[in-house]
Amino acid sequence: MTLSLPRTALSVAELDELDHDGVVRFVRFLEDSGHRMVWIPEVAGREAFTTAALVLASTGRLVVGNGVARALERVPKSAASAARDLAAGYPGRYVLGLGASGAARERGMGPLPFLRNYLDEIDATLERRGGKSSDVPRVLGAYSSGITRLAAERADGLITFLVTPEHTRWARETIGSELFLSVVQWAVVGRDRAAAREVARKRLAYYLTLPHQLAKLARLGFTEADLAPPGSDRLVDALVAYGTPEQVREAVRRQYDAGATQVALSLVGPLDDAKLDAYRALTELEN
Template sequence: MTSETRTAFGRVGIWSGALHGSRTDDAGRRAIAEAVAELDDLGYGTLWLGGSPSPDDAVALVSATSKVTVATGILSIWDHTAEEVAASIETLDAAARRRFVLGLGVSHGPMVPQYAKPYSAMVSYLDALEAAGPAVDSGRRVLAALGPKMLKLATDRALGAHPYLVTAEHTAEAREALGPDALLAPELSVVLDTDVDRARTTARTMLEMYLQLPNYTDNLLRLGFAQSDFEDGGSVRLLDALFALGDAEQVKARATEYYDAGADHIAFQVLTADEGGSGLPLPEWRELASVFADEV
């Protein structure tokens, strides 16, 4: 990966599942467009469109911004054919297309009725994507990768990996598996709340669903956690390893652990007690931008 590519992603990004214009009304789409335009102005390097987005959602975000890289984090290969994705991205002009990165993932068995042989399915999807046209070549895509096989594929067939719900220790292992040149851009969930008990409650609200998904729990077991860490919404040990809790300076200190472990870029997902991570937390996004001013 070139220094130009690392610069395009930046060191700091925002991950949000609330940026799907196709899931809201006209007022909601206007609010999303205004929010991402502000994030662009705040200097974030990349906006990660979370929560199984559609290709059209990504096109809308690219169109609403002028500088920031827009990435899907993560588009499920079961929801959209490679041909649909390529055709949608072809609608972007050349300059806008250079700001788009296609993040692809295999989702999870409990969420996908047709789920089978995820590694082979991803290989076949990448083959189909390349056959569909030049819209999204290997230099404009990343893979959701947790285990060794998918991390290797992210090195061979993409810019690198965008792991979700991982620890700094996993980041170090992923860097070793990817090698020095591939992009490593983990997601890190953030609760900006100095009341630690309340912050952990907010984190558990988000974590509860993910603890039902074997891809995540198997990865955490590989990292040394136990089944008991998954009880009651997550143990304190698990929460403190997976989340950045506290004020913005504490978040920055946690981010440093991921950078030191080999992350090129961190995609921050801001969780709030009142919105459960589903809204547009502009005050928190502004606060993070201010403390990461030397990074954005």
């Protein structure tokens, strides 16, 4: 299927910091502010599908995607059943996103064959439940050429994260002109360059410990010196937009120009009043 999703979205890492009631208040704030879609990363403890269900139940119109659920953390039957029920319960409002890192090799195969087999088992589960693969819109988190091509073959699109417009251009050339491509763009709003770099490095520190992220960034041309913690100015400036809302919008436009179907902003930094103001200020990107 061809995915028809909002042209802009948010990627909301803040949910990891919030309790149940905090999540409800926050996502209702985003919806009331005019945002139309959120992707939920699975990073620091929140379970992908129960969190998606909470956000869907707490809002009336917000489109919710798992961006992405870690395939290694659950068997395909569980992922397929959860995704099917969310898609059926909230028609047009749910997208399954899946990803796998190099840790798949600990199970005897690389990420590409692992994800291929995983999708086979998801489709088989959906068929056993009387459905078909098209019942659940799905995207893959993809950086390598193999998984990017798998997304074109077996999914409705792909979602990328911590990438430059050059990577977005390569991904578009790889998958062709029609497939959905969402790019998660980090941003720090309302701070000067030095302060923005400091905020960004706090979040980037975790990703500079992950072999698959380091390999991806090396393929994008960053050197060992760039990737050594806490990350060079060159690395941070290439990956993170900062400044006024208009400066952030310019970074978003560069991703669109490179071939993104959708750009999902991920605002970096603590969830304080200034950040809430930034979410309000960026709402016009949705229009």
